[in-house]
Amino acid sequence: MSTVDLPASQGVRLASAKGRWVLACSVLGSGMAMLDGTVVNIALPRIGEDLNAPLSDLQWTVNGYLLTLAGLILLGGGLGDRYGRRKVFVIGVVWFAVASALCGIAQDSAMLIAARALQGVGGALLTPGSLALVQSSFRPEDRAKAVGAWSGLGGVAGAVGPFLGGYLVDGPGWRWIFLINVPIAAVVVAIALRHVPESRDRTASGSFDMGGAALAALCLAGVTYALIAASGHPSPVRVIAPAVAGLLCGAAFIRVEQRRRHPMLPLSIFSSRLFTSMNVVTVCLYAAIGGVFFVLPVQLQIAAGYSALRAGIATLPVTVLMLLLSAPAGALAQRIGPRPLLTAGPLVTGAGLLLLTRVSPGSSAYFPDVLPAVVVQGLGMSMFVAPLTATVLASVEVDHSGIASGVNNAAARVAQLLAVAALPLAIGLSDRAYRSPDAVNSAFGKAMWICAGLCAVAAALAALLVPSGALKEDGEQQAQPQCRTNCGFSSPPLEPGATAARKTA
Numbered sequence: 001m002s003t004v005d006l007p008a009s010q011g012v013r014l015a016s017a018k019g020r021w022v023l024a025c026s027v028l029g030s031g032m033a034m035l036d037g038t039v040v041n042i043a044l045p046r047i048g049e050d051l052n053a054p055l056s057d058l059q060w061t062v063n064g065y066l067l068t069l070a071g072l073i074l075l076g077g078g079l080g081d082r083y084g085r086r087k088v089f090v091i092g093v094v095w096f097a098v099a100s101a102l103c104g105i106a107q108d109s110a111m112l113i114a115a116r117a118l119q120g121v122g123g124a125l126l127t128p129g130s131l132a133l134v135q136s137s138f139r140p141e142d143r144a145k146a147v148g149a150w151s152g153l154g155g156v157a158g159a160v161g162p163f164l165g166g167y168l169v170d171g172p173g174w175r176w177i178f179l180i181n182v183p184i185a186a187v188v189v190a191i192a193l194r195h196v197p198e199s200r201d202r203t204a205s206g207s208f209d210m211g212g213a214a215l216a217a218l219c220l221a222g223v224t225y226a227l228i229a230a231s232g233h234p235s236p237v238r239v240i241a242p243a244v245a246g247l248l249c250g251a252a253f254i255r256v257e258q259r260r261r262h263p264m265l266p267l268s269i270f271s272s273r274l275f276t277s278m279n280v281v282t283v284c285l286y287a288a289i290g291g292v293f294f295v296l297p298v299q300l301q302i303a304a305g306y307s308a309l310r311a312g313i314a315t316l317p318v319t320v321l322m323l324l325l326s327a328p329a330g331a332l333a334q335r336i337g338p339r340p341l342l343t344a345g346p347l348v349t350g351a352g353l354l355l356l357t358r359v360s361p362g363s364s365a366y367f368p369d370v371l372p373a374v375v376v377q378g379l380g381m382s383m384f385v386a387p388l389t390a391t392v393l394a395s396v397e398v399d400h401s402g403i404a405s406g407v408n409n410a411a412a413r414v415a416q417l418l419a420v421a422a423l424p425l426a427i428g429l430s431d432r433a434y435r436s437p438d439a440v441n442s443a444f445g446k447a448m449w450i451c452a453g454l455c456a457v458a459a460a461l462a463a464l465l466v467p468s469g470a471l472k473e474d475g476e477q478q479a480q481p482q483c484r485t486n487c488g489f490s491s492p493p494l495e496p497g498a499t500a501a502r503k504t505a
Contacts, residue, residue, distance in 0.1 A: 011139030012197065014146050021195035022137045026150055028188045029093055030130035031157030032181055033123045036100070037490045038158060039165025040065075041293050042312045043174040045301045045434075047112070050174065054431030055424055056228050057109035062294065062420050063224055064113045068120030069127075070413040071217030074264050074406050075208060077128040081201040082208075085132040090192050092125025097185030103178035128406075128494060133192075135496045136199040143496070144482050151483035151493055152323075158487045159319040166312030209264035215253035216264075220417060222246020227421035232431055266403065274395035275404060277465040282388060282408055283415040284458035285346060286491065288451040289381070290416030291423045292353060293489055299444040303437045304364045314370050321378030322385065322487035330386030330484060337469045338387035342462035345384030350455035352377030353448045361437045380455075385486040389493065393479040394471040401479035405495035412491035423447055 012019045044058045051057070080088040099122055102115035131150065138146045168176040226243035257263040270276045293315070300311040333341050355373035363369040389405070396404045424430075427446040433439035483493035 011142070012137045014138055014142040014149070018195055019138065019142070019146070021191055022133060022197075023146060023149055023153070025188055025191040025196050026130040026133045027153040027157070028184060028191070029089065029126050029133075030150070030154050032093075032184050032188070033096065033127050034154060034157050034488060034490075035161045035164065036065075036119070036123075036177070036181065037488075038161030039168070039177045039312075042162060042165040042297045042308055043169045043177050044294075045298055046169050046174045046308060048434065051106075051109050051112070053109040054232075055429060055434045056232060056431055057113065058434070059228050059420055059424065060113045061109070061116055063228075063417050064116035065120040065123070066413055066417040066420070067217060067220055067224065068117050069123045070120075070410050070417060071220060072121060072124035072213055073128060073410055073413070074403075075210075075213050076124045076126075077132050077406075078208060079125065080129050080132045084198050084200045085129060085136050086192055086196050086198045088125055089129030089133055090189055092122050092127075092129050093185045093188050093192070094122075096122030096126055097182050098122075100178040100181035100185075104175040106175075131494050131496065133196055137197055147482040147496055148484050152485040155319075155323045155485045155487040158489075159316065159323060162312035162314075162316050162319070163309070164312075166307070166309030169308035169312075209257075209260060209262075212253060212256050212260065212264040215249050215256060219246045219250035219253055220414065222249060224417060224421045227418070227425060231425040231429070265407065269396060269400060269404060269407065272395045274465065274467075275392065277461060278388065278392050278395060279408060279411045281342070281458045281461050282392075282411050282492065284454045284461070285349075285384065285388070285415075286412035287415040287419040288349070288353070288454040288458075289489055290419040291447060291451045291454075292356075292377075294420050294423065295427075295429075295444055295447045296356065298434055298440055299359055300370075302435065303361045303441040303444065304359055305361070306364070310366075314366060315374055317371065317374045318378035318381060318489075319487050321375070322382045323485060325379070325382035326386045326486040327484040329383050330390060330481060330486075333387035333390055334470065334480075337467070337471065338391045339462060339466040339468055341383045341387045342391065342466055343459050345380050345382075345387070346455040346459040346462070347380070348383060349377055349380030350452035350459075352380055353452040353455065357445045357448050359444070360441050385492060386481065386484070389481045389483070389486065389495065391466060391471065392492070393481060393495065398479050401495065405492075409491045409494050416490060423450065426450060 012022055014023070040062065044061065047053065047061065048058050076088070076092070096119055099115050099118035103112055103119065106112035106115055131147070134146045134150050135143060165177055168174070168180065222242045223246040226239045226246065229242070230239045254267070257265050257267050296315065297311050300306040300314055301308060306314065329341060352373050352375070355376055358369050358373065389408070392404055392408045393401045427443040427450070429439065429443040482496055486493050
């Protein structure tokens with residue numbers, strides 16, 4: 001994110017009434033997107049039943065959103081820098097709300113998937129835009145505290161998500177997990193227009209890397225389509241053609257980014273071995289997390305007979321533990337170095353996933369069968385999320401820490417996108433079998449072993465590639481994470497500067 005162009009004397013004080021309005025606006029905006037990311041998975045079995053949707057349509061219900069969000073999030077903050085951070089944030093909130101309303105009134109799977117893709121566009125604008133408002137509105141001496149409060153309060157929204165989602169699905173119905181975004185968005189827009197100052201980077205110039213964003217999205221779409229289609233055993237052409245098209249778009253994306261003066265994704269950043277390895281670790285971990293939170297709600301509701309509300313509450317300990325322990329884990333990593341926690345955390349997480357294999361059609365008791373597993377999983381995730389962010393920031397120069405965080409955030413979302421596409425194929429869960437308790441239970445056990453294996457790979461990479469001791473001990477300047485509280489299941493938190501404009505002259 002670019003330096004705020006307002007003089008310090010015009011910045012907002014965090015302790016002032018206006019400062020609280022700005023913080024409330026940004027938290028409600030980002031919280032709306034975070035809530036949506038946590039509640040949709042809980043609603044998938046009910047959506048499938050109501051719309052008579054095959055599993056592939058449920059995969060696209062998740063991936064339609066992730067596809068556009070992952071492809072455009074690196075551009076979202078750049079648009080705000082150029083055209084006005086408040087303006088672009090408000091556009092993102094309104095866009096998200098309109099798309100949510102379309103999701104809520106969807107009459108079939110095709111309409112729901114299309115609306116979810118539109119939601120992802122809105123999310124790509126409002127998610128980085130909410131942090132941009134905090135970073136650009138407050139006085140320099142208050143910004144770190146404001147960003148910390150933003151991440152902490154956003155974590156509370158994540159904790160509310162599973163409970164609220166389950167309540168809505170069991171109560172007024174799954175459509176309300178989308179429709180509830182409309183009144184929330186109206187409140188956010190009203191606060192933004194009345195209380196949030198406008199700001200922009202007046203030095204921004206050149207055109208945006210729209211071509212790169214389009215190629216990245218087409219690459220992901222092609223590969224994702226091929227993976228989802230393959231689980232339905234179609235003709236080879238329906239799998240090979242989109243896969244090849246996606247890979248060709250990926251190759252074209254790399255060539256375009258190499259040639260642009262200021263690309264969306266500066267490939268030179270991967271010259272850091274530590275940064276590259278940390279993104280591989282990120283892909284492994286968030287693919288595992290994305291896979292778990294895609295199949296676990298189905299296992300709990302279809303195989304174990306849980307209600308949507310009970311399934312949502314079942315995973316609440318993971319969020320609570322991350323809220324309480326991520327900040328201490330980050331502080332510990334600063335003292336002893338990140339390698340111990342980046343090695344132990346994934347292993348503990350994997351152990352929790354293996355404990356989840358005890359959940360079966362005959363074991364519906366929460367305390368002996370589910371609670372120990374999600375507690376162990378939550379402890380493991382609390383150990384590695386904050387050190388992962390710190391290591392990513394330490395792996396590049398301070399001036400590049402923003403884009404480094406943005407790339408790492410996008411990598412995590414891509415990992416989840418591919419996990420949701422590939423996991424049903426890997427575990428043999430076909431389009432209609434997800435409604436059978438026995439079929440779901442058999443596939444779920446395989447899924448937990450695959451996800452635990454990904455965690456083990458991440459732990460091994462961290463043990464081999466992360467330096468021992470504190471990073472940059474020689475006194476070299478190093479960016480420090482400002483988002484101390486981390487409890488997002490979808491990605492590591494964006495750090496200030498992560499949404500810097502990527503423009504082309």
